[in-house]
Amino acid sequence: MPPTPGDGRAAANAAAVLRTVLSHGPLARSDIPKLCGLSPAAVSRQTTALLRAGLLHERPGPEEPPAPIGHAGVGPGPGRPRIPLDLHTGPLGGPLAAGLHIGVPASTFSLVDLRGRVLARRALPHAGRSPGRLPAVIATELGRFLRESNPAGRPLLGLGAALGGWVRPSDGTVVRHDALGWRELPLGAELSDRLGLPVSVDNHARAIAHAEILFGRPEARSSLLHLFIGNVVDAAFGIEGTVHQGPGAAAGDVAHLPVPGSRTPCACGRTGCLQASASDGVLGAEAVRLGIVPETADNAVSLLVDAAATGDPRADRLLRERARTVGRAAALLLDVFNPAVMVVAELASILHDGYLDEIRDAAGDRDRYGRRIVAPHAGPAVLPVASATVLLAPLFRDPSRLT
Numbered sequence: 001m002p003p004t005p006g007d008g009r010a011a012a013n014a015a016a017v018l019r020t021v022l023s024h025g026p027l028a029r030s031d032i033p034k035l036c037g038l039s040p041a042a043v044s045r046q047t048t049a050l051l052r053a054g055l056l057h058e059r060p061g062p063e064e065p066p067a068p069i070g071h072a073g074v075g076p077g078p079g080r081p082r083i084p085l086d087l088h089t090g091p092l093g094g095p096l097a098a099g100l101h102i103g104v105p106a107s108t109f110s111l112v113d114l115r116g117r118v119l120a121r122r123a124l125p126h127a128g129r130s131p132g133r134l135p136a137v138i139a140t141e142l143g144r145f146l147r148e149s150n151p152a153g154r155p156l157l158g159l160g161a162a163l164g165g166w167v168r169p170s171d172g173t174v175v176r177h178d179a180l181g182w183r184e185l186p187l188g189a190e191l192s193d194r195l196g197l198p199v200s201v202d203n204h205a206r207a208i209a210h211a212e213i214l215f216g217r218p219e220a221r222s223s224l225l226h227l228f229i230g231n232v233v234d235a236a237f238g239i240e241g242t243v244h245q246g247p248g249a250a251a252g253d254v255a256h257l258p259v260p261g262s263r264t265p266c267a268c269g270r271t272g273c274l275q276a277s278a279s280d281g282v283l284g285a286e287a288v289r290l291g292i293v294p295e296t297a298d299n300a301v302s303l304l305v306d307a308a309a310t311g312d313p314r315a316d317r318l319l320r321e322r323a324r325t326v327g328r329a330a331a332l333l334l335d336v337f338n339p340a341v342m343v344v345a346e347l348a349s350i351l352h353d354g355y356l357d358e359i360r361d362a363a364g365d366r367d368r369y370g371r372r373i374v375a376p377h378a379g380p381a382v383l384p385v386a387s388a389t390v391l392l393a394p395l396f397r398d399p400s401r402l403t
Contacts, residue, residue: 010046011398013038017046018055018399021087022115022214026059028082047085053402054095054155055114055395057088087114095155098146098197099388100138101204102163104179104231104281105298107138109145110384114392116215118381120149127298131180135187139194146195157402158198159191160390162207162383164232168249169390172201175248179231179281200390204228205252205345207386208376209236209243210393212343215385216377225339227254229326229346231280237337260328278325280347283318290314305348319348323355327362330373334363342373345382350375 020036021027027035032043050056088094096119099110104126111120122145129137146156165177172188192199202210205228212220224238235254237244244251255275256268266276276282284300287293292315293303307315326346334342349356360373376382395402 011400013042014046014050014399015397017043018050018087019396021056021085022396023218026084026086028084030082032085050399051085053399054088054093055399055402056085057090057094059084059086089113089115089117092152093154095157096150097157097388097391098142098159099384099386099390100142100159100161100191101383101387102134102138102161102180103383104164108384108387109142110381110388111146111149112385112388112392116211116378116385116389116392118378118384120145121381121384122149125298131182134180135185135190136194139191142191143195156197157395158200158391159195160207160388160392161187161191161199161201162204162387162390163187163201164204164228164230164234166248166250166253167201167203169200169202169206169245170249172199174201175250177232198391200394202390203234203236203249203252204232204383204386205234205236206243206245207390208343208345208382209238211382211386211389212341212377213238213241213243214389214393214396216343217341217374219340220343223337223339223341225333225337225342227326227330227333227342227344227346229278229280229322229344233275233279235333237339254329254333257329257332259325260332262325262328274325274329278322278329283322286318287315290318292318301347305351308348309352319355320358322346323349323358324362327359327373330359331363334372340372343376344373345376350379350382 016036016038017032020032024035029043029047033040047056094113097112099112101108106126107124109122110118112118124141166175168175174182174185174187176183188199188201205226209224209226212224221241226236228234233255234252236252257274258272259274259277262272262277264277265271266273280301287300287304288295292307292312293300297303304315308319330342344359349359356375363373378385
């Protein structure tokens with residue numbers, strides 16, 4: 001009897017095949033069993049189902065098999081052509097995932113393929129738009145973006161949405177987002193109703209952690225710590241490929257983590273909290289006060305990074321001060337979690353290695369911690385990739401939902 005969708009063993013086998021092709025493809029069918037630990041018969045069943053679902057495809061042109069090795073007197077024969085299998089990512093076909101990152105000053109839309117490559121992106125500034133009306137405006141503009149960016153009509157798997165604050169992925173609810181003033185907002189349901197697409201929603205720190213595990217460095221699949229520094233400051237931890245959510249999906253709130261050496265007042269009444277010491281809002285306000293960027297700028301930190309790149313010593317000093325603050329906070333988290341790799345998503349250190357080195361130095365002994373502190377694998381495209389990964393990560397865990 002064929003396995004039904006959602007069957008645990010079938011889902012695990014399909015995931016093993018799909019992730020093996022993601023990591024090692026293109027691959028001949030005969031190479032997959034030894035890489036994923038399944039029998040040839042199981043691999044054959046799953047590759048057939050994944051091809052039918054459009055997640056895999058056969059690469060054009062057969063690949064010749066290698067010559068036999070270790071058999072005296074046996075030379076290379078013509079063999080049977082091996083047709084390589086790969087994820088279906090070609091320009092003429094293959095499914096896509098839509099991504100939506102909702103920041104404070106702007107939202108970012110993206111179209112991403114099964115290998116986490118961004119094919120199209122667009123920004124939507126929030127200036128002049130009330131937070132209460134923002135979901136409806138986002139849905140309208142995102143729908144237009146998807147129509148204009150996918151003229152070939154490639155299959156759209158759905159939408160992954162990521163944002164800061166307390167997000168409950170199980171029902172797509174934004175429990176609390178202080179900067180936007182959202183409370184118990186059913187964002188997933190509202191976007192799905194307006195767009196007519198499946199929608200998955202998660203916190204952006206967890207989304208980046210999922211993207212690193214799926215598409216990034218291999219050591220991230222063992223254990224990963226991610227620290228996000230933007231208008232919202234939060235974190236995520238993953239072990240053995242699973243990102244921790246905690247009760248109520250509230251894990252990752254590090255806004256009030258005390259930073260050693262910081263005396264910056266926080267709205268909570270204490271001093272030295274990470275959000276008050278290192279967030280984009282705090283950094284941007286200081287850049288405005290010093291006259292480095294105009295008061296009307298919505299993207300003050302981006303302008304500050306540009307100013308530092310063109311030689312403004314005041315901008316460089318501010319960015320290095322923040323990097324050191326982030327590094328001291330990172331050291332606390334590293335002491336607690338001791339992960340194989342720590343990913344820091346902070347704009348200046350993503351764009352310029354010098355600020356990443358500043359974070360590493362401030363975290364302490366470079367030999368102990370520094371080599372484990374890295375920027376996101378996607379670089380400046382980290383948020384477009386991560387938001388789409390909110391949809392793609394569950395698919396790679398259970399592709400049988402499409403087969």
